[in-house]
Amino acid sequence: DTEVTQTPKHLVMGMTNKKSLKCEQHMGHRAMYWYKQKAKKPPELMFVYSYEKLSINESVPSRFSPECPNSSLLNLHLHALQPEDSALYLCASSQARLTNLGNTIYFGEGSWLTVV
Amino acid sequence: AQSVAQPEDQVNVAEGNPLTVKCTYSVSGNPYLFWYVQYPNRGLQFLLKYITGDNLVKGSYGFEAEFNKSQTSFHLKKPSALVSDSALYFCAVRRRSTDSWGKLQFGAGTQVVVTP
Numbered sequence: 001d002t003e004v005t006q007t008p009k010h011l012v013m014g015m016t017n018k019k020s021l022k023c024e025q026h027m028g029h030r031a032m033y034w035y036k037q038k039a040k041k042p043p044e045l046m047f048v049y050s051y052e053k054l055s056i057n058e059s060v061p062s063r064f065s066p067e068c069p070n071s072s073l074l075n076l077h078l079h080a081l082q083p084e085d086s087a088l089y090l091c092a093s094s095q096a097r098l099t100n101l102g103n104t105i106y107f108g109e110g111s112w113l114t115v116v
Numbered sequence: 117a118q119s120v121a122q123p124e125d126q127v128n129v130a131e132g133n134p135l136t137v138k139c140t141y142s143v144s145g146n147p148y149l150f151w152y153v154q155y156p157n158r159g160l161q162f163l164l165k166y167i168t169g170d171n172l173v174k175g176s177y178g179f180e181a182e183f184n185k186s187q188t189s190f191h192l193k194k195p196s197a198l199v200s201d202s203a204l205y206f207c208a209v210r211r212r213s214t215d216s217w218g219k220l221q222f223g224a225g226t227q228v229v230v231t232p
Contacts, residue, residue, distance in 0.1 A: 004159075006159075040204065040225065040227070041224075041225070042206055042222030042223065042224060042225055043160065043206075043222060045219060045220070056219075090159055090160065092160075104150070104162050104165060105150075105162075105220060106162060107152075107159045107160040107161070107162075108159050109158055109159040110158075110159045112157075
């Protein structure tokens, strides 16, 4: 069972809405990730936080805004999305990346986002 | 250039027969290697990883994988497949160099279908 918890499981939003996806982990991990996954495709990295600081932004459009309030929580704020942004959004965590790159990345169950 | 190749889009196997899912990589410097499984409408679950040492790695749910450095392969195997093993399987690699920020690179995925 995953120890990365994501809410909500499903979200439908209009293109003018503002919504947020939430992620929580209690494994003591100091690296947290957002991935985007389209159906039957591999996950695509969006953001990486290491020790609550943004380490990587994979050229993600500004309509996606990540936030890491503390070492256990990760949010993804959504605003003015497009229908093509509809996808499964996966949160993940691992021990701090820069200390051991062999650390396993553990994924949550994901949030299914539909933009209408 | 693609770093991780899963040459088969789909693998069909009868229940009770051996299952093999192939993965080859073209990443320099002895990368870390991972297998993940994704059941329908679920997140990714970690199966196993190769860091160093014994070339045969044992993981969850009876799966194992064999690392072959000369062939740069990391094939996933299960001696006797179950219908419940039907899922999407992803191979992933992570460079040892910190220059790459430890980014997980996924293969395209292989759909496994196990028939009764």
